[in-house]
Every structure is written in structure tokens, then in C-alpha cells.
Amino acid sequence: xxxxxxxxxxxxxxxxxxxxxxxxxxxxxxxxxxxxxxxxxxxxxxxxxxxxxxxxxxxxxxxxxxxxxxxxxxxxxxxxxxxxxxxxxxxxxxxxxxxxxxxxxxxxxxxxxxxxxxxxxxxxxxxxxxxxxxxxxxxxxxxxxxxxxxxxxxxxxxxxxxxxxxxxxxxxxxxxxxxxxxxxxxxxxxxxxxxxxxxxxxxxxxxxxxxxxxxxxxxxxxxxxxxxxx
Amino acid sequence: xxxxxxxxxxxxxxxxxxxxxxxxxxxxxxxxxxxxxxxxxxxxxxxxxxxxxxxxxxxxxxxxxxxxxxxxxxxxxxxxxxxxxxxxxxxxxxxxxxxxxxxxxxxxxxxxxxxxxxxxxxxxxxxxxxxxxxxxxxxxxxxxxxxxxxxxxxx
Numbered sequence: 093x094x095x096x097x098x099x100x101x102x103x104x105x106x107x108x109x110x111x112x113x114x115x116x117x118x119x120x121x122x123x124x125x126x127x128x129x130x131x132x133x134x135x136x137x138x139x140x141x142x143x144x145x146x147x148x149x150x151x152x153x154x155x156x157x158x159x160x161x162x163x164x165x166x167x168x169x170x171x172x173x174x175x176x177x178x179x180x181x182x183x184x185x186x187x188x189x190x191x192x193x194x195x196x197x198x199x200x201x202x203x204x205x206x207x208x209x210x211x212x213x214x215x216x217x218x219x220x221x222x223x224x225x226x227x228x229x230x231x232x233x234x235x236x237x238x239x240x241x242x243x244x245x246x247x248x249x250x251x252x253x254x255x256x257x258x259x260x261x262x263x264x265x266x267x268x269x270x271x272x273x274x275x276x277x278x279x280x281x282x283x284x285x286x287x288x289x290x291x292x293x294x295x296x297x298x299x300x301x302x303x304x305x306x307x308x309x310x311x312x313x314x315x316x317x318x319x320x321x322x
Numbered sequence: 323x324x325x326x327x328x329x330x331x332x333x334x335x336x337x338x339x340x341x342x343x344x345x346x347x348x349x350x351x352x353x354x355x356x357x358x359x360x361x362x363x364x365x366x367x368x369x370x371x372x373x374x375x376x377x378x379x380x381x382x383x384x385x386x387x388x389x390x391x392x393x394x395x396x397x398x399x400x401x402x403x404x405x406x407x408x409x410x411x412x413x414x415x416x417x418x419x420x421x422x423x424x425x426x427x428x429x430x431x432x433x434x435x436x437x438x439x440x441x442x443x444x445x446x447x448x449x450x451x452x453x454x455x456x457x458x459x460x461x462x463x464x465x466x467x468x469x470x471x472x473x474x475x476x477x
Contacts, residue, residue, distance in 0.1 A: 134447055141417040144391035148347075152390075157349040161366040 106139045171273045176305055177252065178267040180233040183305045185298075188271050190310045192255040193217070195262070196248075200224050211321045215262055217253060224251070225317055227263035231290050231308075256314055272305075274298055279307065292316070325422055326395065327451065329415035330381045334451045336422070336444075341456055343396040343408060345416055348388065357467070359383075362412050365394060372396065373468040374410030375459070381437070391415045397456055401465040409468075411459075420446075427453045 110130040113121040123133055130136045174185040175194075195217060202213040210229055214221045228234075253262045279296030286294065293316060295309040324339040351363030351374055360379035364371050374394055378386040386392050393416040399409040427442030434440055441453030460468070 138448060141391070141415070144417055145389050145415065147388065148390050153348065153350055156347040157366075160346050160349050160368070162368065164368045 106142055108139070110136055168275050171275050174272050174274050174307060175252075176269040176272050176300060177250075177265040178269065179228045179231065179265050182231075182233050183269070183300075183303050184231070185272065185274070185300075185305050185307045186252075186254070186313075187310050190254050190256055191252055192260070193253040194268055195251040195253060197251060197264075208321060210317070212264075215251065217262070222253060222260050222262045223321065224262045224264075225321065227265075230317060230320075231293065254310075254314065256310065259314060259318060261314060261317060269300075272300055274307070323422070323424060325420050326416070327418040327420055328377075328395070328413035330378050330413060331384075334415075334449060335413075335454045336420070336451050337395070337397070337454050337456055339419055341397045341399075343398055346394050346396065347390075348386075348392045348394060348412065358464070361468070362386075362410075365410050367396065367408070367410075370408070372408045372410050374412055376412045378412070378414060380459075386412050386414050389414065391417050399456060399459075401460070401469060402462050403465070403469070407469050411456075422446075422451075427451075 109117075109121065110133075111117050113119070114124070114130040114133075114136070116130070121130075123135075124130075127133045173188040175188045175191050176183060176185045178184070195215075198215055200213040200215055203211070210225055212224045212226050215224045216222075247267045249264065249266050250268050251262050251264055252268070253260060255261075278298045280298065281296060282291055282294045283297075293308055293313050295307045298305050298307060325336040326339045326342055326345070327334055327336045329335070346365075346367070349365060351365055352371075353363045354361060354373075360376050362374040362376040362379070365374050376386050378384060392412065392414045395411045395413060395416060397409050397411060399407050401407060422444055426444040428444070429442050430440075439455050439458040441455050443453070444451045
């Protein structure tokens with residue numbers, strides 16, 4: 093028997109114990125006490141890795157030979173990483189390093205005797221209370237709830253938590269799209285027609301997937317918000 | 323430390339992941355005539371020509387099986403000329419990276435002058451795992467053969 097045959101045999105004789113005594117079986121496997129789910133057990137992951145012990149598809153070698161031989165594209169120097177998100181109908185971006193976390197929606201606790209249009213209240217993030225502001229109001233974006241309800245149900249609203257210089261700030265967004273790499277040369281200047289209120293907070297505009305994205309000036313943004321709610 | 327694991331036949335081996343540059347699929351290699359059987363050929367890696375050794379051929383005297391899990395590990399190899407070269411190592415079941423300490427690998431107590439690259443052995447649930455010392459993989463004569471070609475190409 094050649095080595096190939098013995099290897100093949102090893103693949104064919106995988107014991108799918110997760111279907112007999114694991115979580116998809118009668119759950120009697122003693123390892124479940126330690127691992128809780130077959131996903132965490134190395135018997136399961138080892139069996140998964142054995143799926144690679146098979147002949148590659150026909151064009152696989154040719155595709156990779158070409159791909160590996162191609163010269164590497166040098167990344168543009170000076171690119172910055174920005175997080176792209178949506179408030180209402182408008183798309184914005186902020187430097188990724190300013191965003192410390194993207195959170196699931198949670199309840200906002202209003203602060204008694206502080207009835208501020210910008211300050212929504214406090215939210216609980218890992219046991220710490222953080223200020224939650226209405227960014228839509230600050231940026232003069234219409235927050236059309238009815239239109240939002242008609243939107244794709246797969247789109248999830250989130251809360252972004254920003255942190256810089258020991259100050260933290262959270263706000264609601266309707267959608268978080270991606271982390272995008274943006275070069276300063278791509279940025280277009282702020283159009284004069286933009287409401288003055290927002291113009292001060294904007295660093296520039298860039299195009300992403302045929303959409304106009306407004307890059308917010310992180311320094312000014314935090315400063316303005318904190319100034320207004322105090 | 324992080325280790326990259328692979329198999330040669332039925333046995334599992336590990337190398338220090340910090341010397342690994344990239345793991346690429348088994349691609350078509352340019353054959354070099356009149357070299358030892360374990361010199362698998364030359365890979366064109368983003369325009370650079372890099373020699374690839376078949377660890378299965380070196381260790382077991384048979385070629386690596388052409389499976390999806392058989393991959394080329396590109397390592398930074400510092401030879402006896404004290405300069406760093408990229409070297410490709412063809413090995414089977416290159417599918418796992420694990421965290422283990424260097425001292426987990428116990429000496430075998432068997433002197434193996436013919437295979438100086440073999441190190442200590444550690445044990446885990448999947449069986450025994452033997453350390454491979456990349457720097458001791460190639461005898462000096464073979465280093466000269468492989469890397470002189472590389473230098474000639476660069477000049």
C-alpha cells in the first residue's frame with residue numbers, strides 16, 4: 093500500500109464522535125465537562141483539519157502559482173484607517189483608533205434634571221457608565237425612524253464608543269459598514285453649502301462604494317460635544 | 323511561544339513561528355536538475371526566486387503527497403554566511419499553530435548525527451511532537467549550492 097492510500101484511509105476513518113456522544117448526540121462524552129461544546133475540543137478541530145487532506149481542485153495549483161508569482165502591491169504610505177458608519181441617511185467616517193468599541197444596543201438611562209437635546213443619558217459599558225449623546229442632532233442629520241424601519245432587516249443599529257485623552261463618549265448609529273483605508277490625498281474639501289454647524293466638524297469627503305462619505309474631524313468633534321453638554 | 327506544526331508521514335513536527343515569513347499553497351515549482359531529490363525546485367514568490375526543499379523527501383525519502391494541506395512554509399533562514407535568506411519548506415498537514423514552551427520539548431537522549439535538525443519531543447493529546455531546528459537543516463555544502471544560485475540571479 094502506498095503512502096497516499098494510507099493517508100486516504102486515515103481520512104475516511106474519522107470517528108465522528110460529536111454525533112454519537114457529543115453535543116449532536118446523547119451528550120455523554122466525559123470531555124464535555126471540560127470543553128462544554130464540541131467546538132472547543134481538539135478531537136473536533138483535528139477532524140476539521142483533516143478535510144484538507146484531499147487532492148486540490150483542478151485549477152487550484154495554477155491559480156496559486158500565478159497569484160504567488162505576481163509582484164506585491166505596495167500599500168500607499170500615509171494611509172489612515174477609518175470606520176465607516178451611517179446616521180439616518182448619511183454616511184460618516186471616523187479614525188479607527190478613536191473608536192474603542194462597537195457595541196450592541198442597550199438601554200440609555202436618562203439623567204434627572206438634565207434635559208439636554210444633545211445628551212441622551214448614560215449607558216453601561218462593561219460596568220462603567222459612559223455618556224451617550226445624540227450625534228445626529230449635533231451633525232444636523234434627520235433621524236428618520238420610519239424610513240429606517242423599512243430598511244433591510246439584516247442591517248443592525250449599533251452604539252459606537254469613542255475614547256481619546258481619557259475622555260469617552262458613546263452615540264447611536266444606524267449601521268456600521270466597515271473599516272476602510274483612506275489616503276489623505278483622496279479627501280475632497282468641505283463644500284461651502286454644508287450647514288455651518290456641521291462644516292466645522294468635517295475634515296473632508298471621500299468616495300466609498302459610490303457613496304459620499306463625510307470624514308469627521310476627531311479632535312474638534314470630541315471637544316465640541318464635551319463643551320456643549322457641560 | 324507560538325509554533326507552526328506540520329506532519330511528515332505519520333509524525334508531527336514543530337518549528338518556531340517567529341522565523342516563518344508566510345505559508346503558501348503548494349504551487350508549481352521550477353525543477354532544478356542534478357540536485358538532491360529533496361530539493362523540490364524554485365518558487366517564484368512575488369518576483370523573487372526562492373529554493374524550496376521537500377522535507378518529506380529529506381526525512382522519509384518520498385515526495386510530499388499533493389494534498390490541500392501540503393503547503394510551502396517560507397522561512398527566514400540564516401546560513402553559515404550570516405546573511406538571511408528566504409527558504410521554502412514543503413511539508414504535509416501544515417494546518418495548525420499552537421502555543422508551547424521551549425522547555426516542554428524533552429531531549430530524546432539518542433544521538434542523531436545524520437539528522438542534526440531534530441530536537442526534543444513534547445507530548446499532547448494528539449500524540450508526540452518533535453522540534454525541528456531550521457538553522458541546522460542544511461549542511462554547509464548544500465547552503466552554498468542553494469544560495470549561490472540565488473545570489474547569481476540577484477546579480
